[in-house]
Amino acid sequence: MILHDVANGELRYRFQTEHGGPITAVQFTPQSKLVTVARDGTIRLWELGEKAARLESAIENRAGTVGQLGVSADGAHVLFDQRKQLQVLTLPDVRIEGVLPTPSDASEFHTFAQFSPDGKLIIAAGSGDTPLQLWKAPAAGVRAARIRNLAVGVSLPTCVAFAPDGSFAVTGTQDNKVQVWGLPERAEVDRAVDGRVIKLEPSVDSSSERKVSIWAEVEKPNGRLLPGETVTLVIPPPEPK
DSSP: OEEEOTTTOOEEEEOOOOOSSOEEEEEEETTTEEEEEETTSOEEEEEEOSSOEEEEEEEOOOOOOOSEEOBOTTSSEEEEEETTEEEEEETTTOOEEEEEEOSSTTOOEEEEEEEOTTSSEEEEEESTTOSEEEEEOOBTTBOOEEEEEOOOOSSOEEEEEEOTTSSEEEEEETTSOEEEEEOOOHHHHHOOOOEEEEEEEEOSOTTSTTOEEEEEEEOOTTSOOOTTOOOOOOOOOOOOO
16 A cells, blocks of 8 residues: 655555455545455554554454445444445444345345445445435434435446535446436435334244334325335334333
């Protein structure tokens, strides 16, 4: 790895990344640290000094399907890929703060997953019928929620970038096209609908272990929920007596 001074273009120093495979993503943090992602299934966090870099921690056992893993702009979180979920890990202590599950049993996350500039949204690429997904990022006491699927067309997305103000995102595709996506307003992202669970029933599908069917009565502003519409149902734990 080579670090240059952007003020004059001069070489600062070189250091060995200790990765066992090619590096697929790098990102600086405001804390003068560098996050590197590689095909060896690891993420490494480096502390950058004036004359050398020091390895602070290595996060291992990634699935390795998502080569471009994002770091939040404040340097407090990094995305970590598993085949059936994306984990939001805290930095530098590496705790799981939230999880983005795959939209279906037949899909996986791959290629990229990136935070919006304010850290409130995540755009992730996937397989199957959900090649591009927009998520509300998890936070303390708040679960992740898939806001919408983005229709990319025939060609799959290969990269993504957000506008600095977070008003839109841009993706590149395998057929050399650039797609611009308008992003929802803050009110839409934060909107929640209260409801009442009326029935719980174990799944009749023997392959769906640890799953239940849930019936709930909800009210939706400006109309009813439509058949086939995707929702995220959050059931808080009962309050202690």
